[in-house]
Amino acid sequence: MRYLIEGEIIRSENAAKSYKQKSKFVSNYLRARPSSNKVMDFGCGKLRYSDEIVSISKQVVFLDSDLQLSRNQMVRGVSTSVAEYVSTHYAHAQILSFECAVAQGVNSCFDFINCSNVLSAIPCVDYLQSALCIIYSALQGGGEALFVNQFRCSSFSKFESGRRHMYGYIYKGRLGYTYYGVMTNDVVVDLLVPLGFEVVNVWSEEDVGFVLVRRPHTVIA
Structure with missing residues (x-):
């Protein structure tokens, strides 16, 4: 996804990390989850956790921007697109663009949705709210x-030299402008609760924050 913020183009697709840079804490959590019928990896990027996601679900949807899904790049060691990699490596998986999800909506059919290191890369309030509403x-x-x-990283002092924006900073690096949002657990909870999410658990592992929420069951009067 690309955003025009205060006259500068922010290419958030460049923030996606390789599967070689996965967090052991996230990987361990996903592998330990009970099996689900249908799982979404929201903001799947370069399929950083795709193996873990596929291993716990009968059906998987990988969601990201149309640009991230369709552009040619290195995906899990292969020069290809995310869409092509999914179609050739994961039999029970499909892709869905963020743009399509916004325009057409998504059926309320997912048991579990993973959203890892996505909120911190969205530099626009409207898009952030749209993403959270789609997940709900x-x-x-x-x-x-x-x-x-x-919520902390080795490059944090570098980002702080940029200008303040939303929850973090806009920073100009060698590849252009990037946004790094400091999404602490408290910030994330404050965003989710007003939308109707119920908080299940909140915890941290070193510099990685986890917020697990659920959509309440509908009560029929």
Whole structure:
């Protein structure tokens, strides 16, 4: 996804990390989850956690911007697109663009949604709210969503030299402008609760924050 913020283009697709840079804490959590019928990897990027996601679900949807899904890049050691990699490596998986999800909506059929290191890369309030609303609407009653954010990193002092924006900073590097949002667990909870999410658990592992929430069951009067 690309954003025009205060006259500068922010190419958030460049923030996606390789599968070689996965967090052991996130990987261990995903592998330990009970099997689900249908799982979404929201903001799948370069399929950083795709093996873990596929291993716990009968059906998987990998969601990201149309640009991230379709452009040619290195995906899990192969020069290809995310869409092509998914179609040739994961039999029970499909892709969905963020743009399509916004325009057409998503059925409330997912047992679990993974959203790892995504919120910190969205530099626009409207898009951030749209992303959270899509996740809420995609969950079935009782379905859970995991929000993971790295709220400290080795480059944090570098980002702080940029200008303040939303929850973090806009920084100009060698590849252009990037946004780094400091999404602490408290910030994430404050964003989720007003939308109707129920908080299940909140914890941290070193510099990685985890917020696990669920969509409440619908009560029929």
